[in-house]
Amino acid sequence: MRHGKYRFLVGALIVPLALYGVFVLSPYLQAFQLSFTNWNGVDSAPEFTGFDNYVKLLDDPLFLAGLRHNGLMLLVVPLAVIVVALALAAATKGTRVYRVVYFFPQLLSVAIIAVLWQFVYTPNSGLLNGALSAVGLDSWRRSWLAEPDLALWCVMAVMIWSAVGFYVVLFSAAMESVPADIMEAAAIDGAGSVTVFRRITLPLIWESVQVGWIYLGIAALDGFALVQIMTVGPGGPDNSTEVMGLGLYRAAFTFGKFGYASAMGVAIFFATLTIAALLLRVTRRERVELA
């Protein structure tokens, strides 16, 4: 009987595992291997170049710009999304309509979001400049995505806009599982709503927040699709929105340096892994046990 169960398990898993191995694991491993070569994408016998690609990464101004911008996104995006999502989740407790509305961006693919926001930001007929003019703020009109000081912030605003909805729903669900009697007891003891949120709600939903940090941290190291579709250049103006993913794509498909691009991929892989591990550690708190 037991024997039959294992046979069934193996039979059921072999196909997905094989697919996973062929289409996920082996490309990863090959990327590691290629990152030590000068493969140009079409050559059948690339040369082994040791750590050359990695050494070059360290003084490639484009890659370093990407690293800087992803770093800034890592500082801004997760924090902003979590703060906004927590505020919205707390404010809309019990009114489901808003949650559905906030969730809408989640249903759109990144490409569509990027194209839509490009229309919002476009200088002469865009929604944003139009709205500013409509309320008499003509002097605030800008070529949003074409100004080096603003472009990255415009991209981050879109990242935040598109991510908030999901976390509102996540945090709302977590908040609903906080027992009402604890809240009532706190209210009777004279705690204001801010104190209740800080001292009771937040600690009790911390695990969800922690998950949010990690997901958002990983997302902040990407940003490729938005930058590629929305920005000037792309990655501009003057590399002010360059991200590591875009640099990788360009190195491989425009410059024909697949070995070098693989080295970038490996670097991003380790950066992501490190960030995830760090975030797990930093956000660790004592777990609150509900009796």
Place this chain on the structure above:
Amino acid sequence: MNLTRRTALAGVAAVAASTGLAACATAGGDDGDKVKQGDTSAENPLGVSAEAALEVVIFKGGYGDQYAIDAGTSLKQKFPKVAVDHKGIQGVGEVLQPRFVADSPPDVVDNSGAGRLDLATLVSAGKLTDLTSLLDAPSLDDPGKKVRDTLMPGVIEDGTFDGKPLVLNYSSVLWGVWYSKSLFAKHGWTFPKTWDEMLTLNDEIKKAGLHPWTWQGKYPEYLNDPLVSLAAKAGGFDLVKSIDNLQPGAWQSPAMLAAAEAIYQLAVRGHIMPGSEGLSHTEAQNAWCKGQVAFIPCGSWLEGEQQAVTPAGFDMVMGTVPALTGSDKLPNGAVMAASSESFIVPAKAKNVPGGLEFLRHLFSQKVARGFAETAKALPVVAGATDGLNLSSGLGSVAEAVKAAGPNVFSYKFRTWYAPLSKALDDATGELATKRINPQQWAGRVQKAADAVAKDSSIVKHQR
């Protein structure tokens, strides 16, 4: 094409077998299943085997692929037993990259479109057949004329890498400054002959309540084209060569600096429609088609691209970039032209003679005329559009070719050194928004050119 599961499996097996062979082959040992060149004759100058199959992969983009189907039909009329396997696809690079790696590529490839393979990479990896024998073969239409003598000036050079013709482009692209003939007639404006006249006319256009210029700000390379054209006119072919050969200081030469200054003046004098730097190519081109703007820089594909939104009676025409100074080295009609739709015969193709013969048919008058009609673009076969009733834009492009005569120039660095083009695009975007001045612009681009020159991992070319 008759693709059954059995033939597909056979194909897979063949690919697998040839990869296996390639993997274990020592030098030159893997040509076993190649079609040998047959006897050549006046009728069959390339020695095509009358029965070997021919696989043709064409980029099916803006120009469609009817012209390549026509070429296949033309070839079959001569060699009825040759099975032509025509595939019109997008994403040429994704489909063919693994086949180039495995050394089992098709016999003819139109390596074009956004997802094409990087030509410089294919060249440096030695993946392409030398096309000299095709160029020296008699043309299909006139046996007394070699194929090389039926093409427009510059076409062979465009596909020549270090003295070897490896690529033949099919569509001729010219770059200039576009305007609406009817709009200009209404205001009594004439297209300027020199850059000074351009600036004067721009002031007049501004007074009439129009924006003189816009550009496709999201993709700064569109504004590079008039800039480097101005420089080439002032500095002549020597300047073009010195730029392509990465000569020290070439980007800071007087002609190049003056050209940057000319474009910079558009920004300084407020001749560029505000916000242009944030517009995509469609947004900028549509603003121009709506008559809000007088000039836009673009290549000769503009008419086809704008077909759906161009109002009736707009009559767009392409003017050649005006002269930069009174003492330009090239005469006034000189124009930047290049060719696109890059046809190659892979070095490891099974049927190289067949691939070359296909190109001989492709570059014939009949197929080229069909291309002008179906693709609404100028084929590189000289005289192919004679007597055709061309639209206003395409007509102006054909005229520009005639007016230029031998004074056609093109830069190679875009194909040769992608990192340099990227640096140039970034710098020009900054120049057009006045965030840097011409000196800074030249300094930045020169630095990028020097970096490419120093980088030993980038294969260098000379012209």
